[in-house]
Amino acid sequence: MAGIDEMSVSAxxxxxxxxxxxxxxxxxxxxxxxxxxxxxxxxxxxxxxAELLLYFHRLSAKDKARVVEIAKNIDLEK
Numbered sequence: 776m777a778g779i780d781e782m783s784v785s786a787x788x789x790x791x792x793x794x795x796x797x798x799x800x801x802x803x804x805x806x807x808x809x810x811x812x813x814x815x816x817x818x819x820x821x822x823x824x825a826e827l828l829l830y831f832h833r834l835s836a837k838d839k840a841r842v843v844e845i846a847k848n849i850d851l852e853k
Contacts, residue, residue, distance in 0.1 A: 790796040798806065807814040813832040819825035831839060 787796070791798055803817050804814055807817055813828055816825050816828045816832070819828055831842060834842065
């Protein structure tokens with residue numbers, strides 16, 4: 776998985792999940808690649824942000840531009 780030695784992957788993943796250790800950015804990039812999510816998804820502070828990042832990541836370039844324009848207009852309405 777993501778280039779981690781199979782003999783140690785279970786123990787290492789458990790340590791990451793429990794917050795004992797934090798994977799470095801290069802390893803996080805590999806996790807994101809394996810999971811097919813943007814790297815930012817792994818660092819999102821809340822579920823709503825993570826969900827938006829995931830949806831945005833899956834959009835075409837044209838649709839991403841549309842979403843950015845919609846977001847700008849929402850911000851201007853405040």
